[in-house]
Amino acid sequence: MLLIYLLKYRGKIFYTQALFLWDEKDSAEKSSAGITWRHLPLSFYLEFSAIMLMVCGGAGFFALEKEKFPAAVILLNDSYSMNSETRARGAAAVKKYLREFSGRRVIWALCGDAPEILSRGQKDFEFEKYWKGESSQCRVPAAVSWAKKNFPDAEICLVTDRVPADWSPEEITLLCCGVPGKNLAVVNSAVKGNRVLLEIENFSDSEVQALLKVNSVTVEKFTAAGNGRKLFNFTLEHPAEILKFTIEAPGDALEYDNEVTLIDPVREKVTYDFRALTAGETQSLEKVLAGNPEFRRSKENAEVLFTAYAPEKESFSGHRVFFHRGKKSVFERTPPFFMPQERLLAGLTNTSLVWAFFPELRLPGRGVIFAGETVLASVELRRERKYDIHLNLVPEHSNLSLLPFWPGFFCNLAEFCRRNRSGVAEPNVKSGEIICFNTSSGAEKLYFRSRAVSGELAAADGKCVFQLKKCGVYTLSDGKKKTLIAVNPHVTDVSDLRKNRSFTASASRKLQGSESRSSKAWLFTVSALLLLTLNHFLCRRGK
Amino acid sequence: MDQELQKYVKAASEAAANLKLVPPQCAVSFDGNRTGSGTGGAMEFADYRAYRRGDELRRVDWRLFARSEQLMVRRFSQEISPRCDIIIDCSRSMDLYGKNAAAAGLGALFAGSALNAGFFLQVWGIGDSLIKMSAPEEPELWELPRQKSSGGSTLFFEELRAGIFRNGIRIFISDLFFDFSPGELLRTLGGGNVVVLQILGAEELDPPLAGTVTVMDPESGRSKEICVDNGSLERYWEKLNNFQSRYAETLHSHNSSIFFLSAAEVVKNWGVDFFCREGILQ
Incomplete structure (x- = not known):
């Protein structure tokens, strides 16, 4: 455009001997060594603007139209059955799905005991950092209701390992990335002194042979019948304050529920x-x-x-x-x-x-x-x-x-x-269970620490009420009293991996597949032509 | 003269068939047989004519005015031969926008008119050189000089001054775009009884320009870039008007006249009606 402009106007020559009749506006009004501003006529600016508009049109400026694709609310099943492999498959599936309709807003949320929003549409959000699969279950109805209420026009997409019981195919896009498998889980446990109660369930149709270990020492080799439970009720020869019970079974698809740690509750009279x-x-x-x-x-x-x-x-x-x-x-x-x-x-x-x-x-x-x-x-x-x-x-x-x-x-x-004593009433709690720590008189904070996490919580009215999701042994301290608690998996039917499936089912509502950008080249071109037309008329003689 | 110009010259000559150049009041030459309008004891009163703008007031017959309330100027018989010099500017700038055709045609028109009125005629062309036409009565045979070099035609003005009849009528046909002031031109042409015909092309009267343009002097090769808009056009016309006004003021104050003509309009009918109204031709 600039080249054409220069060539066009370079070639335009008007022959006349009367150069003296044409403007000599470059000359300074007063003699000085200073800088003088060149006063350019309106036609220069009009032509320059027209060129810039044509360049903008050619550069491909576009306007973002109102989203043709609805926003997507991605609910990530945060239950413990979503182990690292399953989550990796889920992440790949959801990224692939989002690529099909790129450019729309994505809201990320964890679907656990309660929906937990992670991002309201931040671009390139790294959701995998927050998706850890630590909840005891995935409450889909609560999450869907929450999503519908907060994002009424959004597409709801659930990334999970199995079809939820209350799945509505019209409303929810399902990205199932689970793999069916066998699983043994510790469903019940208690310890008192040297007496231990342990109940194990076999979430498979066939019997499974497994080992029971206490503090990494194998204490029993057992066979769990298919679809059945096995109860262990035994006395430890060497009781310890902290007892870690582990089940090892070949082909067990989920390790999360194979382990439980119990702290002997010292019940003072x-x-x-x-x-x-x-x-x-x-x-x-x-x-x-x-x-x-x-x-x-x-x-x-x-x-x-x-x-x-x-x-x-x-x-x-x-x-x-x-x-x-x-x-x-x-x-x-x-x-x-x-x-x-x-x-x-x-x-x-x-x-x-x-x-x-x-x-x-x-x-x-x-x-x-x-x-x-x-x-x-x-x-x-x-x-x-x-x-x-x-x-x-x-x-x-x-x-x-x-x-x-x-x-x-x-x-x-x-x-x-x-x-109402200081400390916790029960040292063995399940993941996500409400814990009430009665703080000592004057204590304002409660500190918690385990191998994986640590932090502090504020106390009020002599107590600190909180939840711990990550399993493990924690030390709780208010500065005067120190207490050990063990957080164990809250085993639910999530442990039954036989229902896992792997497929994708889009919601019945079809997304509009159209480009969200609209080129504005025509607008720039028309504007440039209008400017040139205006320039042409303004430059004509005003007779 | 090329065929295109010959066409115009022929047409102008035909238009001049019934025209006579009106001699100016001071067209005196003392070796002819035409009555002049000079003064002096050697002259005897011949006739009256109506007063024309520029006539000397001392020639007005006031007694007649008192009686008739008409301004009449005395004409004295005198044995004269009126002279006429027609100078046609053939500089490079005259090649533009049809000015050369208009100039040549006007030259032929006035030449024919002068001859019809019994003037002794000289026709000059001034371009790369100063050429006096050998056959001024045959406009189609004129060899008007073309300007090829970048020098100005004003170089030959001194030579011209030496050759023209200073007491005759001098008709100068040009666009006046040269480095001579009106006074200098008048002095070159002998001052008084000069008729200047400025011919401008339609594009020079009303430049069809807009936006950024390069204006170039075809004679000197100088150029400059200008931005043309309404404002610059207004200024152009103002300067042209001032330029023409200076010429008019100078010439009128020296018993001369100037006419501003458009080349495109001139070649249509050679301005016969216009010149007759102005009293230049009859």
């Missing part, structure tokens, strides 16, 4: 004492507590104090169970009502229960047992994780001690006390 109780109350309590191995009487450092009154300056720092007395020695017999979901009453029933109480008494705190509007038992938080349990009870006229309610209540009380 709940210490108790009495204060200012009547003989009847004391006798009744002693009887039930002596029969409960969770309790131990200790006059010093008792965790629980059974008492009838609270002095003004209480020196006791633990939990208190108050046996309130009324002034009127009148009582009413009525089956009490239990508040549902109350842990102190977990597993207890009010069947045949006769609860004698003082009608005029008003108990403080949160009522947990009621007789009409009268609170028969309540729980009150006295201070940080220390509670007062108030009882409006006339034991001698009640039949509580004759029914399973009474010992059961104290078992729950022991559990209640244990849960």
